[in-house]
Amino acid sequence: MIYLDTAASYPLLPEVKECLIHAFDNTYANSASSHSLGEEVSYEINRVRELLANEIGAYPSEVIFTSGATESNNVAFKSLLLSEKGLEDKKHIVTTQIEHKCIFAITEYLVTLGYEVTYVKPNSDGLITVQSIKEAIRPDTALVSVMHVNNELGSVNPIEEIGQLCFENEILFHSDAAQSFQKVEIDVDDFNVDIMSFSAHKIGGPKGIGAIYIRDLRHRQLAPVIHGAGQEEGLRGGTVAAPLILGFGKAIEVFKSYYSDFSANQIKEKLLEKLSSLDIEFVENGINTLPHCISITFPKVDTETLVRDNENELCLAQGSACSSKEIEPSHVLTAIGLSRELADKTFRISFPINISEQDLDFLCTELLKHSQQT
Numbered sequence: 001m002i003y004l005d006t007a008a009s010y011p012l013l014p015e016v017k018e019c020l021i022h023a024f025d026n027t028y029a030n031s032a033s034s035h036s037l038g039e040e041v042s043y044e045i046n047r048v049r050e051l052l053a054n055e056i057g058a059y060p061s062e063v064i065f066t067s068g069a070t071e072s073n074n075v076a077f078k079s080l081l082l083s084e085k086g087l088e089d090k091k092h093i094v095t096t097q098i099e100h101k102c103i104f105a106i107t108e109y110l111v112t113l114g115y116e117v118t119y120v121k122p123n124s125d126g127l128i129t130v131q132s133i134k135e136a137i138r139p140d141t142a143l144v145s146v147m148h149v150n151n152e153l154g155s156v157n158p159i160e161e162i163g164q165l166c167f168e169n170e171i172l173f174h175s176d177a178a179q180s181f182q183k184v185e186i187d188v189d190d191f192n193v194d195i196m197s198f199s200a201h202k203i204g205g206p207k208g209i210g211a212i213y214i215r216d217l218r219h220r221q222l223a224p225v226i227h228g229a230g231q232e233e234g235l236r237g238g239t240v241a242a243p244l245i246l247g248f249g250k251a252i253e254v255f256k257s258y259y260s261d262f263s264a265n266q267i268k269e270k271l272l273e274k275l276s277s278l279d280i281e282f283v284e285n286g287i288n289t290l291p292h293c294i295s296i297t298f299p300k301v302d303t304e305t306l307v308r309d310n311e312n313e314l315c316l317a318q319g320s321a322c323s324s325k326e327i328e329p330s331h332v333l334t335a336i337g338l339s340r341e342l343a344d345k346t347f348r349i350s351f352p353i354n355i356s357e358q359d360l361d362f363l364c365t366e367l368l369k370h371s372q373q374t
Contacts, residue, residue: 002359003315007151007179007293007350013204013258019250020206023243031240032231041242048249052211055252056196057187062217064232065209065245069178070102071236072197072212073145075225076174077106079235080195080214081115081142083223084172090142096120096128097335098150100176120146126153126286126295126336130161137165143172148186148196149179152332152348153286154293156184163192178202178210182255183290188213200244204258204353205251209244262353263291270357271349274364280371285336285346297338297346298367304344306370314363317348 003011012020029037031045050060066072081087093110095103097119107117118136122128128146137144144166149156159175166173174195177186182203188196199210214220217233228237268291275282285295307316318330329343338346349363 001315002313002355002362003352004347004349004355004363005315005317006352007154007202007348008317009201009207010204011352012206013251013254015254016205016247016250020243020247023246027242027246029242031242032229045240045242045245048245048252051249051252052198053213055182055186056213057189058213058215061233062213062215064212064214064217064235065240065248066212066236067208068201068210069100069176069197069199071225072199072210073100073102073174073176074106075212075214075222075235076145076195076197077103077110077143079222079225080172080220081110082113083221085221087142087172090140091115092138092141093117093143093145094120094133094136094141095145096122096147098122098126098128098152098332099145099147100151100178101331103145103147103176122335124337125288126150126155126332127288128157128162130158130165133162134165137169137171141169141171143174145174145176147176147179149177149184149290150286150332151179152330153295153336154179154289154348154350155286156180156288156290159193160191166194167192179290179293182252183259183292188215200248200251203251203255205255206244206247209241209248211248258353259292262351262355267291267351267355267360268294271360271364274360275367278364278368280364280367285333285338293348293350295333295346295348297342298371299342299345300372301345301367302370302372303347306366309370310366314366317350318344318346 027041029041031042049063053060053063091114120132120136146157146162148159163173172194175193176197178199181198194215196213201207224235226237231237231240281300283297329340333343
């Protein structure tokens with residue numbers, strides 16, 4: 001099986017698997033316990049918290065562990081908007097038409113509480129421009145949320161410039177960094193980001209664990225998303241998932257090296273060269289994209305039959321993982337102007353670190369086989 005869907009989830013890195021086995025065997029104590037084993041677990045958790053904080057230029061006290069980026073996004077919107085002092089009369093949110101679907105679910109809920117939401121359209125290259133955000137903000141805007149890297153296109157949004165705009169207008173700025181963490185350098189101060197979301201399984205870590213960065217967290221009075229016994233600065237109750245956190249930490253330690261080696265191989269460029277040499281017609285969607293991810297439309301390929309014929313050979317995504325089983329076309333692709341027909345002929349190809357040229361040859365052969373070209 002050739003796995004081409006790492007934007008949905010990376011395979012578990014071998015070092016992470018080894019770390020998890022060790023963690024489940026040895027760090028089984030509750031980190032809230034006062035005995036020595038509990039204190040050892042608490043120390044290890046805080047070591048990972050510091051590791052993550054150092055990666056983004058934050059303080060460890062500003063990092064909270066969650067179950068993943070979806071929960072982090074919920075915290076970013078609900079905990080801050082519904083409890084932050086000074087935001088009582090600000091009921092306007094700015095986000096974009098190409099966010100992860102969980103953002104839309106959150107904003108739809110907030111609309112029922114009296115909020116108004118402006119969804120900014122990307123340009124034809126799939127990018128959110130600073131000017132479009134500037135035109136959308138209002139005096140009552142409480143929060144702007146723009147993802148760092150789009151999960152379908154792999155395009156990198158100019159969040160540093162957007163963050164500066166929000167800073168100048170004293171508006172909270174959130175960015176979902178699930179797709180960018182460890183693949184793009186992040187400094188929360190340089191970006192003027194107030195809140196940022198992360199997910200471990202996008203970098204070869206375990207599923208079920210992520211984190212959120214909240215600037216000046218200890219000076220905020222935030223409503224918990226999960227009420228409990230005060231864990232994670234009172235924001236997220238429940239026994240802390242120590243083994244998963246340690247696995248996340250190991251992924252942070254090793255993923256960058258893997259990704260750097262992968263990027264040097266220029267796999268995406270090799271794929272495009274092979275497609276061109278075989279005269280397979282294609283259109284690349286988006287610009288300024290990451291090395292491992294490409295959204296590519298094949299106007300003359302019977303993509304439906306290709307997927308069906310290779311269901312045991314190729315793992316391909318037509319749209320994002322959270323919507324790939326739906327009949328409706330990708331909201332990201334339609335936002336950048338693709339028709340329903342072209343959206344159906346589009347793959348998001350996201351490479352694993354161990355992809356080979358033989359794998360690319362197989363993919364291209366199948367694309368050619370299912371092409372309507374003569």
